[in-house]
Amino acid sequence: EIVMTQSPATLSVSPGERATLSCRASQSVSINLAWYQQKPGQAPRLLIYRASARATGIPARFSGSGSGTEFTLTISSLQSEDFAVYYCQQYNKWPPLAFGGGTKVEIK
Amino acid sequence: QVQLVESGGGLVKPGGSLRLSCAASGFSFSDHYMSWVRQAPGKGLDWLSYISSSGTNFLYYADSVKGRFTISRDNTKNSLYLQMNSLRAEDTAVYYCARVSVDGAFYFDYWGQGALVTVSS
Numbered sequence: 557e558i559v560m561t562q563s564p565a566t567l568s569v570s571p572g573e574r575a576t577l578s579c580r581a582s583q584s585v586s587i588n589l590a591w592y593q594q595k596p597g598q599a600p601r602l603l604i605y606r607a608s609a610r611a612t613g614i615p616a617r618f619s620g621s622g623s624g625t626e627f628t629l630t631i632s633s634l635q636s637e638d639f640a641v642y643y644c645q646q647y648n649k650w651p652p653l654a655f656g657g658g659t660k661v662e663i664k
Numbered sequence: 665q666v667q668l669v670e671s672g673g674g675l676v677k678p679g680g681s682l683r684l685s686c687a688a689s690g691f692s693f694s695d696h697y698m699s700w701v702r703q704a705p706g707k708g709l710d711w712l713s714y715i716s717s718s719g720t721n722f723l724y725y726a727d728s729v730k731g732r733f734t735i736s737r738d739n740t741k742n743s744l745y746l747q748m749n750s751l752r753a754e755d756t757a758v759y760y761c762a763r764v765s766v767d768g769a770f771y772f773d774y775w776g777q778g779a780l781v782t783v784s785s
Contacts, residue, residue, distance in 0.1 A: 599760055599776060651724045
């Protein structure tokens with residue numbers, strides 16, 4: 557079973573600054589990794605798939621990188637609407653599908 | 665546009681049963697694998713189950729719900745279901761239905777708004 561670990565648990569960032577979120581897999585997942593954004597009271601929204609491909613309608617300030625066991629989600633210049641919880645998910649080997657524990661991006 | 669709308673959530677006693685439904689619209693439902701994911705209060709996302717586009721094969725469950733929950737679908741009604749039996753307090757969560765990606769890889773490109781299930785005496 558693949559375990560996904562996200563860090564940090566909470567990231568305090570000022571608007572306009574860059575945010576870098578990490579996701580680590582317990583074994584290689586190739587590039588079969590997705591990132592989701594979840595705001596309070598809302599369903600998750602797909603941001604990134606295949607480690608670096610942006611989903612439809614996702615702004616270019618969101619970018620994903622990595623392969624194997626180490627992945628990064630970067631938000632180049634945080635906007636007010638970007639403060640949320642972000643989850644990574646591997647889909648290389650399952651069941652079970654595995655999500656990371658999430659990183660909360662909060663206003664500094 | 666793609667819409668997924670869950671219903672059937674509510675309060676149930678431990679050991680009880682509940683059936684969630686997910687009504688799909690705005691896409692060809694019968695072409696997509698579907699899944700259920702839940703989120704306990706204040707916690708992260710927890711994948712529960714997958715079902716193939718036809719519903720006749722390719723059924724997978726997380727160990728935490730295997731033998732208690734059953735996923736099914738009715739492509740004539742564009743609907744996905746989750747029958748939940750022998751419910752426990754730890755099953756309290758918001759339950760989301762989610763569409764498997766259009767390219768067939770097992771990430772989720774659309775999610776419903778969720779249905780709250782509370783298991784309490």
